[in-house]
Amino acid sequence: MTTRRGIYLLGVVVLCAWVLVPIWLIAANALGGQALIAAWPKPLVPTQMSLDTLRVFLAIEGVGRALWISFEVAVLCMVFSVALGLPAGYALARYSFRGANVFRVMILLTRAFPVGILALPLTVGFIRLGLYDTALGVALMHTALALPFAVLVSASLFQAIPRELEEAAWVFGCTRLSAAWRVVLPLAAPGVVATAIFAFVISWNEVFAASVLSARNRTLTAYLLAVLADSPLTYQFAGGLLLIVPSVGFIFLVRRHLFAMWGIASR
Amino acid sequence: MAGIVIDGISKAFGNTVALAALDLAVADREFVALLGPSGCGKTTLLRIIAGLETATTGRVLIGGRDVTNLPPRARGLAMVFQNYAVFPHLRVCDNIAFGLKMARAERTRIDRQVARTAELLQLAPYLDRYPAQLSGGQRQRVAVARALAVEPALLLMDEPLSNLDALLRLDMRAELKDVLREAGTTTIYVTHDQTEAMALADRIAVLHGGRIEQIGSPSAIYHSPATRFVGSFVGSPPMNFLRADAGRLMGIRPEDIDLVDAGAGLPFRVSVVEPLGAQTLLTGTTDGQVVRVALPGEHVIAAGATLFLRPRPDRIRWMDAATGNALAQAAG
Numbered sequence: 297m298t299t300r301r302g303i304y305l306l307g308v309v310v311l312c313a314w315v316l317v318p319i320w321l322i323a324a325n326a327l328g329g330q331a332l333i334a335a336w337p338k339p340l341v342p343t344q345m346s347l348d349t350l351r352v353f354l355a356i357e358g359v360g361r362a363l364w365i366s367f368e369v370a371v372l373c374m375v376f377s378v379a380l381g382l383p384a385g386y387a388l389a390r391y392s393f394r395g396a397n398v399f400r401v402m403i404l405l406t407r408a409f410p411v412g413i414l415a416l417p418l419t420v421g422f423i424r425l426g427l428y429d430t431a432l433g434v435a436l437m438h439t440a441l442a443l444p445f446a447v448l449v450s451a452s453l454f455q456a457i458p459r460e461l462e463e464a465a466w467v468f469g470c471t472r473l474s475a476a477w478r479v480v481l482p483l484a485a486p487g488v489v490a491t492a493i494f495a496f497v498i499s500w501n502e503v504f505a506a507s508v509l510s511a512r513n514r515t516l517t518a519y520l521l522a523v524l525a526d527s528p529l530t531y532q533f534a535g536g537l538l539l540i541v542p543s544v545g546f547i548f549l550v551r552r553h554l555f556a557m558w559g560i561a562s563r
Numbered sequence: 564m565a566g567i568v569i570d571g572i573s574k575a576f577g578n579t580v581a582l583a584a585l586d587l588a589v590a591d592r593e594f595v596a597l598l599g600p601s602g603c604g605k606t607t608l609l610r611i612i613a614g615l616e617t618a619t620t621g622r623v624l625i626g627g628r629d630v631t632n633l634p635p636r637a638r639g640l641a642m643v644f645q646n647y648a649v650f651p652h653l654r655v656c657d658n659i660a661f662g663l664k665m666a667r668a669e670r671t672r673i674d675r676q677v678a679r680t681a682e683l684l685q686l687a688p689y690l691d692r693y694p695a696q697l698s699g700g701q702r703q704r705v706a707v708a709r710a711l712a713v714e715p716a717l718l719l720m721d722e723p724l725s726n727l728d729a730l731l732r733l734d735m736r737a738e739l740k741d742v743l744r745e746a747g748t749t750t751i752y753v754t755h756d757q758t759e760a761m762a763l764a765d766r767i768a769v770l771h772g773g774r775i776e777q778i779g780s781p782s783a784i785y786h787s788p789a790t791r792f793v794g795s796f797v798g799s800p801p802m803n804f805l806r807a808d809a810g811r812l813m814g815i816r817p818e819d820i821d822l823v824d825a826g827a828g829l830p831f832r833v834s835v836v837e838p839l840g841a842q843t844l845l846t847g848t849t850d851g852q853v854v855r856v857a858l859p860g861e862h863v864i865a866a867g868a869t870l871f872l873r874p875r876p877d878r879i880r881w882m883d884a885a886t887g888n889a890l891a892q893a894a895g
Contacts (some may be wrong), residue, residue, distance in 0.1 A: 358862065456650065460645075460646055460648035461648050461650060461651075463613075463615050463635075463642075463644070463648065464648035464650070466614075466615070466641070467613060467615070467636070467640065468636070468661050468665055468709070468713065469661075469666050470636060470661055470665055471636065474665075479650060482652045483651065486603075494650070547640065557785060
């Protein structure tokens with residue numbers, strides 16, 4: 297038992313380190329000033345913590361605007377993913393229709409298709425449609441990336457809600473729509489919020505499509521990639537930290553509900 | 564309050580026939596139990612009446628109105644589900660009020676009905692709780708209260724007691740009978756438990772293979788089974804069927820067999836003795852056929868003993884061995 301426990305603890309430590317060390321490095325380099333970046337080994341807690349770098353970074357021309365665009369795109373992506381993903385997930389969970397399984401696999405396959413190959417035709421298409429370099433255009437692309445998760449997570453959410461509850465609602469006076477609104481949605485609400493936030497995070501973190509599909513109206517990730525490539529390291533770290541913090545925070549908030557994605561019942 | 568007419572309802576799932584052109588009439592304020600083994604079509608029939616399943620052919624009339632093509636909400640009925648289906652995100656009072664709220668009933672009526680049904684089902688102290696904070700029996704009561712609160716023309720119950728443990732089931736059964744008698748609602752009750760059907764129903768419809776084998780009072784079903792299936796499904800232990808002359812079967816209930824003096828009756832070799840307190844159950848063979856005998860009270864009988872049996876002539880039910888149907892009851 298003790299060796300098994302030891303291996304288990306070791307696994308926990310390795311996994312934690314896997315996630316935490318890079319975050320710590322970025323945070324330390326962003327907050328610790330120029331001297332710390334060069335220093336090695338780095339002190340566990342930086343001696344001179346300061347928000348100066350972050351403050352200077354935020355004052356850089358365009359960062360505030362890119363931050364706002366990132367937010368705009370992520371919110372749009374979140375709305376689209378939920379609006380399209382919930383009905384699709386409901387259909388998968390409640391109805392058996394021809395090609396349901398194929399549909400499931402196809403949804404996942406969209407993620408297997410490399411965005412790189414799509415980049416040029418998409419750009420051309422977006423220019424024609426007038427979507428190029430707009431928040432809406434990038435949000436649509438991000439929705440395509442986030443939608444598979446939204447569909448599959450909400451399908452397993454709805455599957456976990458007993459059909460009898462819906463039938464009871466129908467018997468006691470609900471239409472199909474009002475039963476979904478009054479009974480299914482309240483029960484699925486925590487999971488739906490998790491799905492929405494996950495879509496937000498996917499969009500927030502995405503850099504490739506955002507870089508390809510925009511020129512002047514860039515999201516923060518695309519902007520950092522383009523503008524900060526030649527900036528001093530400390531500012532690059534500050535940008536990285538600014539990107540990580542919201543996604544880590546959000547994922548932390550919804551961590552339990554993301555298990556639904558693997559079909560593990562969560563409460 | 565309303566009578567129900569099931570007119571030639573059939574249901575096929577692909578090539579499987581679940582219900583075969585079934586007719587059934589339930590009178591106003593009557594309690595009818597649909598009794599049968601799993602897969603006999605009883606739940607399918609109930610769901611067709613509720614509008615949760617569509618029939619392949621036939622009509623359902625509630626209070627003279629054809630509801631065949633109406634959605635569940637427009638049929639004026641209420642239902643108690645096997646797993647209760649109490650809404651977990653609503654408090655007990657909101658669960659009970661759900662149907663009335665959906666029907667946009669007046670506030671005063673909702674309050675009155677919630678108070679009345681909560682009183683009836685002893686839920687008054689729990690009105691502000693959520694279902695997760697209740698026991699299984701209490702949740703069951705909430706489901707019944709929710710159904711009665713809408714004062715339905717017809718109450719459908721789908722094995723409502725099957726998820727309760729044995730003791731609680733007995734309590735709830737008596738309680739349910741009392742509550743439903745008071746409410747006087749026409750009720751269709753699905754169960755696979757014959758004692759439940761016998762205890763609750765005015766009439767029992769025994770279903771088998773998508774057909775009604777027999778419909779009648781509990782006493783008629785028990786004492787005069789129309790088919791061999793009914794005799795062997797209703798009653799515990801089931802009716803004995805012994806091969807007799809001319810392709811006939813003699814059906815006799817285990818408790819309708821008397822012990823007689825040696826040589827006066829059928830020789831019976833006892834293989835198992837089960838003293839149950841109120842009766843003693845004997846299993847053995849007569850003429851190579853297995854027979855079960857239920858004797859009132861306690862008897863000291865050793866396994867391996869040979870006894871002599873005589874079925875009470877007025878309780879014998881003759882059956883056609885080939886078809887399994889009861890024959891015209893001539894004297895045996």
